[in-house]
Amino acid sequence: MQRRQFMTGAAALGAALVLPSAARAQDMPAGPVKIVVGFPAGGGTGVLARLLGQKLGVLWNMPVIVENRAGAAGIIAAEQVARQPGDGNTLLMAHVNSHGIAPGLQPKLAYSVDKDFTPIALVGKTPTILxxxxxxxxxxxxxxxxxxxxxxxxxxxxxxxxxxxxxxxxxxxxxxxxxxxxxxxxxxxxxxxxxxxxxxxxxxxxxxxxxxxxxxxxxxxxxxxxxxxxxxxxxxxxxxxxxGYPGFEASIWFGMVGPGGMPAAMVQRMNRDIDQVLAMPDVQEKLAQVGAEDGGGGVQRFAEFMKSEQQKYAKTIQDAKIVAEG
Missing domain, CATH: 3.40.190.10 (Periplasmic binding protein-like II)
Incomplete structure (x- = not known):
């Protein structure tokens, strides 16, 4: 009887020790995280990605590296990330070019924003200046x-x-x-x-x-x-x-996305942590230097924003008969 009680207690203790680890496995990637940026190093997008990576690496207690894959206004980087598994180890700093404009401009685009990516968080919007x-x-x-x-x-x-x-x-x-x-x-x-x-x-x-x-x-x-x-x-x-033109907006924006099929718990955890990082004073200072604001908010906010941007630009491209440069 005592042996049975001991074994039952040991099993319960083992389960208690395993469950937190399992929970962590569901809401965090196993191993280093790579953030891919579709523009050359030194640009505003890359600077912010590196700053986010440094802060997130501390929060997640794991290396977060930034890889620049410049070309085709961010589309080459997006194609690379779209092919990765949805385990959270590879993320993309999405851009208005790759995830707002390209779906309506490039009829043979190699990825679907809706199917091949998981929205995580809006990082910021900057205006264009006339x-x-x-x-x-x-x-x-x-x-x-x-x-x-x-x-x-x-x-x-x-x-x-x-x-x-x-x-x-x-x-x-x-x-x-x-x-x-x-x-x-x-x-x-x-x-x-x-x-x-x-x-x-x-x-x-x-x-x-x-x-x-x-x-x-x-x-x-x-x-x-x-x-x-x-x-x-x-x-x-x-x-x-x-x-005189209420509601007019045409921003250059960027946000964090991952490949399709990422676990919901992981996406929510990353969203909360990115929100926390965006609120840090030194990050706010860097955002201000590049004119970026209005980042953060929930996953759904970013998903709906990207969808509305795709629709807006697809209509503009069609109405103005714009074709992609060869």
């Missing part, structure tokens, strides 16, 4: 709309490329304002900025990282920004929404 050369006649958004209506198809807008987030911000604004302009796509922001400063291009929508130093130096003028509320990093630049 800028113009310092010598351009229209200095405000209403003046620019009036100018475009007076000279339909003649005011020159550049973009960082056909189908880029900057180009689509322009197309969304054209549709809302009822204007026609001459769009000139470039292969990246650097040559576009050269021609904007040289007067060959009059206006463009551009990312905050590129636009901010030019605004601060007085080389360009800022007419509007594209978040619904003014960015804390550009508090003096009015939004498109507040200048």
């Amino acid at each position: 800028i113009g050369g310092a010598s351009q006649p229209a200095k405000t958004l209403p003046e620019l709309v009036q100018l475009c209506r007076a000279q339909p198809g003649k005011i020159v807008f550049g973009s960082a490329g056909s189908g880029s987030a900057q180009h689509l911000a322009l197309e969304i604004f054209k549709a809302r304002a009822g204007i026609d302009v001459l769009h000139v796509p470039y292969k990246g922001s650097a040559p576009l900025m050269n021609d904007l400063l040289g007067g060959h291009v009059q206006y463009c929508f551009e990312g905050m990282t590129t636009a901010t130093p030019l605004i601060q130096s007085g080389k360009v003028i800022a007419l509007a920004q594209t978040l619904q509320k003014r960015s804390k990093s550009q508090p003096n630049v009015p939004t498109v929404a507040e200048q």
Whole structure:
């Protein structure tokens, strides 16, 4: 009788010791975590991914490394992560290009955002800034709309490329304002900025990282920004929404996703931990430096946001008859 009681007690103790370990196995990956970034090292997305990785590594008590797989505006990295098992060991810093625009722009995309990825957390949104050369006649958004209506198809807008987030911000604004302009796509922001400063291009929508130093130096003028509320990093630049186009938003955003089929408990744990990291003062400071805000919130919030972004951009691409650059 005593032996039976001892064995029963030992079994119960063993179960008590095993259950927490099993629970940890369900809500945490077994081994190091890799965060893949679809852009070169040193960019804003990679900087934030590394900062998140450092903080999450401490919370999770395991190595979290960042791997840059640049190419095709983030699509190459997304393809790589889509093929991985849903065990949480490989994550992706998803971007508006790979998970908002590409599904509507690339008819032969090798992955499905809905089926091949698990949303985890929105990390942040940054506005694009509508800028113009310092010598351009229209200095405000209403003046620019009036100018475009007076000279339909003649005011020159550049973009960082056909189908880029900057180009689509322009197309969304054209549709809302009822204007026609001459769009000139470039292969990246650097040559576009050269021609904007040289007067060959009059206006463009551009990312905050590129636009901010030019605004601060007085080389360009800022007419509007594209978040619904003014960015804390550009508090003096009015939004498109507040200048007569309510609800207008065309952000450059990024968020954490994993491959499809990740355990729900693991996803919720990662979401909570990313929320905790995003609230840390030094992380808030770094987010502010790149103009990123409005991150965090639940898994469902991020999933619904990505879906709405895909729908918005798919409609814009179809209506404007945009084709991907070859």
